[in-house]
Amino acid sequence: MTFPQIAPRTFVLTALFLAIGGSGGALASFVGTPMPWMLGALVASGLVSRFAPERHWDGYGFPMGFRTFFVGLIGVMIGTQVTPDLAALAPDLPLTLGALFVFVPLAHFTNMTIFRRLGGFDRATAFYAATPGGLMESIFMGESAGADIRTLTIQQFLRIILVVTILPLGLSLWTGQAVGSSAGLSNGPQDPVDLGSLALIAVTAVLGLQIGRRVRLPAAQLTGPLMLAALATLTGALDLHLPFWLIATAQLVIGTSLGMRFQGIDAALLRRSIALSLVSVSAMLLIGGTFALILHAATGIEALHLLIAYAPGGVAEMSLVALSLAASPALVSLHHVTRILITVVEMPLAARLLRLRAGDQ
Template sequence: MLATGAAGGLLASYTLLPLPYMLGSLIATAVLSSVTGRRFPEGYKFPQSIRLIFLAVIGVMIGAQVTPDMVAMLPSLSVSFAALTLFVGLAHAGNYAIFRRLGGYDRATAFYSGTPGGLMESIAMGEEAGANLAILTMQQFLRIVLVITVLPIGLSLWLGAPVGSAGGMTLARADVDLTQLPVVIAVGALGLGVGKWLHLPAGQLTGPLFVAAAVSLSGIVPLDMPQWLINEAQIVIGASLGMRFGGLKGRALARGIGLGLISVCLMMAIAVVLVVLVHDITGAPFDMLLISFAPGGVTEMALIALSLQANPALVTAHHIYRIILTVIEMSVIARWNRRHG
């Protein structure tokens, strides 16, 4: 499966597909699981210990984007953050209605499929709540795939040039050597321990994220990650999630794609309305605000910001806020549901 995922990621890297290593790996292993899944040994699944390590890598990568410059600009983002708070609530409520009423999903699957952010956190918490993991994974990835594919393509057509990862942008430094790995490993391991100790939601991801953010803000040591490590993490995560598509049939996939399109259209419509309001109030650039509100991946949206000569730290601040807010919202509602049945 890892070999299949690596091959899929490598092939996708030669295309204009955003986040090629993760999406290429996921697509390749999902196809293999769907076609040959019945021939796998009983209980065959991706080793969680391997997945855990690379989830921590992704968490460190995201947390490392939290810088003192980003924190310094937070007071000036009060209006857009308030609008983003409204966006999370409206988008999640609308998505839940779509997946519950139109899709007929059970409550847990509809709830965690409809979150407008926090892909890994939603999958981890949905697994604990008994959601259908194949459907949940499909809907969450469709959200990201549709947003980070359609939005960059639309902006590329508008600007007349590729944007984001398709335009060669990257958040990793090319000159990072192996001497940086011990720091990344230490931060990831400490984050895993903190996440478990504090019982954080999706602690295997959020723990390393928060520890990496603290280290990055302290300025004690740099948190530079080589591109090859980020690529490997995307391949592993893509393969581990793609394997869960084995139980889905063609009809379920077609229905999921249809629901995903409706969901993304709803979220983007809500985002555009709120972005127009924030733009009128603050005068911030419309395109920068749009990629800040788009419910896609943190990395790809930051890369699009680089393509537009916008401040990637500002865009990343919005997306990290959206993810953290979504995780808090999921946790609060999940605990309320457990107490009230």
């Protein structure tokens, strides 16, 4: 993996936004909010990118290569959680994974109806904005189909942002404690991690990312490091433990990059998009919660774990929520990667079935 060259202006602005996000994360941690370092950073960077004068960072974009490295670290952390106990769930996986073949089209067409009836979107924009996963694929396919790219992109990013905001808040009310507090994330050893161990963690993340991309794994930035760390852990080749401060830093980077998505969106469009996304996300979480309860009754797997596995957020973001609750993060990640794969396959098939054309109303 070669790290991209970062221009001095990009470096300074990235450091500035991370500092702003860190301030928001520290405040959220002090207040005791769920997932403080991710949600606090998201809110702080989102407010600044939305309301501060754009002339100071015109043309700036958060460096995705930098974000990818920290997503890789999350993959390593999840990989270290893969234990032989996960094999005990194998008999139930065909049912819980198979149910995603029903969940994905059901969530997709429920969303499409919401965007068509409440949002007044044209058919192509509603269809591609409604997908419960496959963010980049839906944007690329939507552009080819003549969808309104700005509206589609905003709704897709809001899906991820609202899921990772609403779910931890709801789970905090349910469990009675802040999800992702330092206590919740500190379920590993608290001894100081030496430089050699930190180097091994970084090498595992980078090498896993390279392997994941080479073999074209879905969500390679997460699944590549995850599989490599899991293999190292299960074979006893390595004993990797990420310290809390590194996990919190990964939350900070991901939260800040999500907050930057509000850059350049006018207030009227943002209000309308958030209102529609709240209805859309609530509907998907309701559908996912129903699936979780049914599958819990059928398999005995904890409903909370299944709810996180069926919540249509980003793979990295939902994996962080799972890590925070020790909610079988490997199980959760497996379901989210499968959801994305099913969505990417379902999109062109459903588009052909619906005969979507540019300009269709």
